[in-house]
Amino acid sequence: MTQKTLIIGNGRCARETAEALLAGGNDIIVAAKQMPLFSFPINDLEARQVEMLTGTQIFSCRGTVWNFDIIFVRDGEKLYRSVKNIVIAEDALRKPNFSLYGLKSCSHVISLSGVTESLSDAPDKSLNFSEIKKAVFLTGLKEESHPLILEEIMQACLRLQSEFHIRTYILTKNLKVAGNGLESLYKKTRASGTVYVKFTETLPEIRQESNGSITIEFLDEITGEKFRLSPDLTVADETISPCEETANLAEIFRLDRDKEGFLQSDNVHRISVFTNRKGILAADGSRGIQSPADEMTDAANAAVSLLRPAADSPETFEDRAEIRKDRCVRCLTCYRACPYRAVILNARPYVCAPACESCGICAAECPRGAIEIRHLNNADISEQIIKAENAAPKGDKFVPFLVAFCCRRSAAQASDLASRMRHHLPQGLCIIEVPCAGSISHSHLFSALNHADGVLILTCHEGNCHSETGNLRAQKRAAQITEILSMTGFEKERILVKTLASNMGKEFAEITSQFEEKMTALGPNKSLIF
Known part of the structure; x- marks a missing residue:
């Protein structure tokens, strides 16, 4: 039986999860389409514990917890690996909303990520802030924006004003400050000089000239006065969604998704990193829109879940569903009905005990009554009822x-x-x-x-x-x-x-x-x- 854990992703959360599992003595496989943003010190121990599969794509998955058989494809070649657990920690996709505002990206118009990257310590900064006197941030004017986007905008405004003395404006429709610490951050930006312009009935008119410069005209709904802004820099907000690979991973691993397409259904029992399948965890942008702090929390939760002693051992399982061969006609109703994907297809369907949650849905759905779970068959239930009736x-x-x-x-x-x-x-x-x-x-x-x-x-x-x-x-x-x-x-x-x-x-x-x-x-x- 394999003892390896597969980590899918190449971001900070994937790195933190990998390091925690390594520290706990686990062998890991890190798989990513692109070169991971991290590496590990190579010594004899870690060389044995870590396998990096870069430039790979997952082709298929069979099996269940304790024994997932994965096929990867790299440069047309198939690679076969077996793992006991899987952590999907792909980054979410961020799409700048230039088109929503009728804008084109240029030196005067950039995305929110462009600003935050330029404010970071990265050596290849794309902006020269000394040439900027006035910056306008557009958020939530056409579509509802996520509180994380507003937090990043307000953090950027604070730094632009305090470090570069740039006058900042935030144009928005529905200001979402219900997130953790956002109300306080909002007050700080107001105190530092950020101007908020909120629209309820009318929207600003945004024009982009041939040279890329922007003019914004709007009616102030409080004073009734018309205003015009000609910012040196216009920043468009972004829409955060699952990465392009998420839908493919959901199909391969047979995972439920929420209405936005992330790898967790809207179910309290999936909090924080669990999915509908035992042994497969979803973290970071794979399961939702996450802040940097949330990413680290997900990494810790994933590692703790995998490092703690297992509640079930793979050898002994009680009250799990069993399919009677003498009654099964291979209609595959159980395969389609099982919410935990515990029914495996070989010559005939069978229930993989480690993956079964004993929910009984397969037994209730089976048209032949071929599936049995201890204490749940009709005779046992009838006996309880008759005893209570007497x-x-x-x-x-x-x-x-x-x-x-x-x-x-x-x-x-x-x-x-x-x-x-x-x-x-x-x-x-x-x-x-x-x-x-x-x-x-x-x-x-x-x-x-x-x-x-x-x-x-x-x-x-x-x-x-x-x-x-x-x-x-x-x-x-x-x-x-x-x-x-x-x-x-x-x-x-x-x-x-x-x-x-x-x-x-x-x-x-x-x-x-x-x-x-x-x-x-x-x-x-x-x-x-x-």
Whole structure:
């Protein structure tokens, strides 16, 4: 079994991650299309620990955590490597918004990155600040700008004014100062002399002459006066997006992306550097728009995640999904449904135990019932329900017997919290804890309805499901069964789907108590006899 970690990227975050892993005794492979912006001192130890693959492109990936088989391509030649973990730490792409403002890049018009690079200690500075008396920064006038862009603009203004005595102006539409320290930075720039011009109804008219010089005319919305600026330097803001390689990496590694295309879905369980696949981490500009401080934090988080003792060993795994060969017809439903990409295709599909999160979605989706997870099969669930039904209070007064399917990560914990807080809970409540609401199959629901007066499905909030769509799958199955059975006279109110978080003990008690009242009013469930 390989012990190497693959790091994809050539920026600061990739370097910091690599150095931390080396310090922890890990062997690493650094892969980048271009020559990395960093190098390591070469000694006997590090020569054995580091392999630099420059000018390479990732062609394919098979396998899962502990054993990813990667094929690289370099100069038409295929290179084969096996690694246990992968860190994707590509820099984000920054595109100057010249065209949004009808501008062309020249000595009078540059990007924000051009200014920050010229203000750095780089020897090949492109600007001679001694020749500049007035500088205008354009940001957020045509499209919403990210707070990181505003921070960089304000930092640049402070330095231009304090070090070069350049008068600075910031023309903007929606000034975003909600980021960490931005309000204070805004006040500093105002105190140092930066002039802010904010537009709400009208936008400035920007003209670029043939020689590249800029004239900006606008109506001040406070005083109603017309103004004209002829800056020596006009700086356009930038749009930050995933690099061009991100989409390709997402497809190769089968990673979920957010609406902007970064390698993390909008899911709290992915914070800070995790993806939907075990063993693959996303850091730096691969997972979102990051400040330099964020990049270093990502590097530390990635290194800590990989250096800490593993919770799972590759040899022993309990409660993982297993595909029964005698029932599987190779329809590949499990392969498509698994949110963690734990189903591997060989002659027939099989579940790679180290990658499986035991969410149960594959088992619930399998049309042949060929996938089994310990304690989650229909017989085990039915046994729990029957045992609870036999223990439910009996008497002349009707007490509804309720079955609540509760996600282990949310509603089950809310149930425990409600009990500890001594909230009132229904007498006839049977709680069935499941690994994910997506594991609740049609068979589970029919088994519950065969005994219960009402069935609750309590899932995570949308965007909070560890399995991404387990809550939505549960809602869909409940709606399907409700619609079908309503044609037989079944009351739709007997099935209820609600969302909860793990800290919502009070809400759990309220939902179950209100459901009990509704079932008491409806009376015993006599619609279904299986």
